[in-house]
Amino acid sequence: MIAKVRHDFKLMKSARADYRSDRWVVALILKVLRSITPPPHPLPMLNKKIISTLGAASLCAGLMYVLTPLSINGADVAPAAPAAPVAKGPPLALPFNDDFESGELKTDIWTPHVANGGTVTLVQGKGGYGKYVLQAHLPAAVNRSIALVGTTRLPDALSSHAFGRAYVYISPNGPPQHTVLTYSGTAGWPQSNWLEVGMYKGAVQTSYQQQMQGLAREARGEAVAFGKTLPTGKWFCLEWEVNDAPDSLTVWADGEEVSKDVFTFKTFGNTNLVKGFADFGFGVRTFGQVPDGLDVYYDNVAFDSKRIGPLKSPPAPMPATP
Numbered sequence: 001m002i003a004k005v006r007h008d009f010k011l012m013k014s015a016r017a018d019y020r021s022d023r024w025v026v027a028l029i030l031k032v033l034r035s036i037t038p039p040p041h042p043l044p045m046l047n048k049k050i051i052s053t054l055g056a057a058s059l060c061a062g063l064m065y066v067l068t069p070l071s072i073n074g075a076d077v078a079p080a081a082p083a084a085p086v087a088k089g090p091p092l093a094l095p096f097n098d099d100f101e102s103g104e105l106k107t108d109i110w111t112p113h114v115a116n117g118g119t120v121t122l123v124q125g126k127g128g129y130g131k132y133v134l135q136a137h138l139p140a141a142v143n144r145s146i147a148l149v150g151t152t153r154l155p156d157a158l159s160s161h162a163f164g165r166a167y168v169y170i171s172p173n174g175p176p177q178h179t180v181l182t183y184s185g186t187a188g189w190p191q192s193n194w195l196e197v198g199m200y201k202g203a204v205q206t207s208y209q210q211q212m213q214g215l216a217r218e219a220r221g222e223a224v225a226f227g228k229t230l231p232t233g234k235w236f237c238l239e240w241e242v243n244d245a246p247d248s249l250t251v252w253a254d255g256e257e258v259s260k261d262v263f264t265f266k267t268f269g270n271t272n273l274v275k276g277f278a279d280f281g282f283g284v285r286t287f288g289q290v291p292d293g294l295d296v297y298y299d300n301v302a303f304d305s306k307r308i309g310p311l312k313s314p315p316a317p318m319p320a321t322p
């Protein structure tokens with residue numbers, strides 16, 4: 001019961017809910033004021049000011065609603081990043097694993113999706129496994145930066161049901177707004193449909209995102225769920241299971257289940273919403289700003305048709321910075 005109340009409270013706190021609620025309240029206040037202040041009124045000028053102020057606020061809210069991308073707390077329907085050459089090649093063999101020991105991003109597999117100062121690079125000296133890990137970096141105080149990579153070389157065996165595993169280090173912590181870590185969906189991200197592992201105020205936020213190109217505005221949007229807190233400041237094993245029948249997502253952190261949800265989207269139901277996993281991506285993307293910047297490191301990013309599980313040896317800790 002308590003968990004249900006906390007879950008509902010988080011949903012109510014979502015930007016979309018707050019925003020729509022604000023618009024409804026402003027409209028209601030305007031209606032009441034107009035009904036109780038028929039002309040002539042003892043204080044016509046005062047009421048005129050109140051009504052004109054609220055009217056202006058309502059107009060601004062309306063304009064914001066029109067001009068703001070459809071999903072305030074979720075995916076931006078506008079193109080999120082300059083188009084990069086899409087990595088092409090035959091479907092990847094399973095199980096697939098990238099330990100990044102190539103020292104350079106394998107651009108025949110991974111297509112960078114970066115924008116607004118976000119960067120994706122292979123770096124050394126951060127612990128994990130071997131020499132290299134992938135660093136997805138968002139700069140401080142920049143709006144809506146993106147540092148993701150994706151591959152469209154998923155084999156057909158993963159089209160309706162897939163598992164992923166990655167070693168992840170989040171530094172310094174989960175930002176207060178919706179933050180993306182992985183997506184699994186149709187080709188063409190961000191104008192696609194996908195199941196997402198993300199964060200919200202440091203806890204897991206998973207979602208189904210229906211943003212496929214060509215969809216009507218009312219057919220776009222998201223269904224969101226919340227889970228337990230993710231570790232920060234340490235390497236941990238992140239695992240996820242995505243399923244298109246029903247559309248569901250389970251997430252584990254160091255073997256502990258931190259979220260498990262089935263997504264029902266508007267009137268579209270909860271099965272075959274994605275319509276085939278063909279594009280997988282990871283890194284970090286946030287909506288809003290991160291005051292101190294944000295780094296999410298990855299190593300041994302893997303996917304398969306069955307649960308992969310942790311590696312036999314633990315990752316090396318990240319050395320302390322002098």
Ligand SMILES: [Ca+2]
Nearest residue numbers: 099129130132
């Ligand atoms: Ca490595």
